Amino acid sequence: MLHPVGDLPAGVYWRRRALVLGIAASVLGGGGWLVGTAGSSAEAGTRVASSSTEVQPSLAAPALEQVVPSLAAVQTPSVTEPSAEPAPASSPEQAPPAVEAPAAAPDPGQPCTDDMVSVDVAPAGGQAAVGDKPTFTLVVTNVSGVPCTRTTDAGLREIVLLDAAGARVWGSNDCFPEVSSESRTLAPGEAASFPLQWGGRTSEPTCTAPRTAPPAGSYALQGRLGTKTxxxxPFTLT
Incomplete structure (x- = not known):
């Protein structure tokens, strides 16, 4: 081993041996480094796990008194006691307007006064021939805004015929007065009609004067109900 054998010079063989030994040493050194690195990594992982385990107790839930504030620290709003002094009386300007009570419903049985009714005569066509017997109509109308009742006895109803000078020519109650007892309840604007036929001759209240046919000319018809005239x-005889 220490004495190289071969055809080449001994220096060549020593250099080869030194190269092989260097490579072997590098391989051994690299393997040791890998093992050391792995050990360091494992140790570091163990340290990290240990550190995590040690940190866990510090993450425990905080004490109740650290989360919920002390009741003494919470300020409760104070309630103001009502003043015992009476409130000042409101002035007349501040008083609410008075509400008027609704008007009472009109009594349908109240009597119709003369001011509450109108009395008119509707002549048949406005004219008639001398000697004819035309029919006139007495019309009583409630001209007020409320219903009312009016006595309409036949003895209170009358139609008269007047000449152009205003003299009385005929009256419906002169010779043949009628008697009845009746009344009418009229709503606002309602009218009651009472037809009456004229005999075509003159008359006077005592019905003692001779009765004759009035001559042709201009006349007027006027109605009456009690004290209301x-x-x-206008009416014309031809």
Whole structure:
């Protein structure tokens, strides 16, 4: 081993042996380094695991008094006691407006006064021939805004015929007065009609004067109900 044998000079063989030994030493050194590195890594992993295990106790849940604040530290809002002094009386300007009570419903049985009704005569066509017997109609209308009741007895209803000078020519109650007892309840704007036929001759309240047919000309018809007298309505005899 220490004395090389061969045809080459001895220096050549020594150099080869030195090269082989160097390579072997490198291989051995590299293997030792790998083993050391692996050991260091394992040791480092063990240290990390140990450190993690040691840290766990420090992550324990904090004590209850550290999470929930002390009740003494919480400020409870104070409740202001109501003042015992009476509130000042409101001035008249601040008082609410008074509410008017609704008007009472009208009594349908209240009487119709003269101001609450109108009395008119509707002549048949506005004219008639001398000697004819036309029918006139007495119309009583409630001109108020409430219902009311009016006595309409036949003895209170009358139609008169007046000449152009305003003299009385005929009256429906002169010779043949009618008697009845009746009344009408009229709603606002409602009218009651009472037809009456004229005999075509003159008359007067005592019905003692001769009765004749009035001549042709211009006349007027006027209606009455008790104390209420209506306006004159033109009428012509031909």
């Amino acid at each position: 209506g306006p004159a309505t």
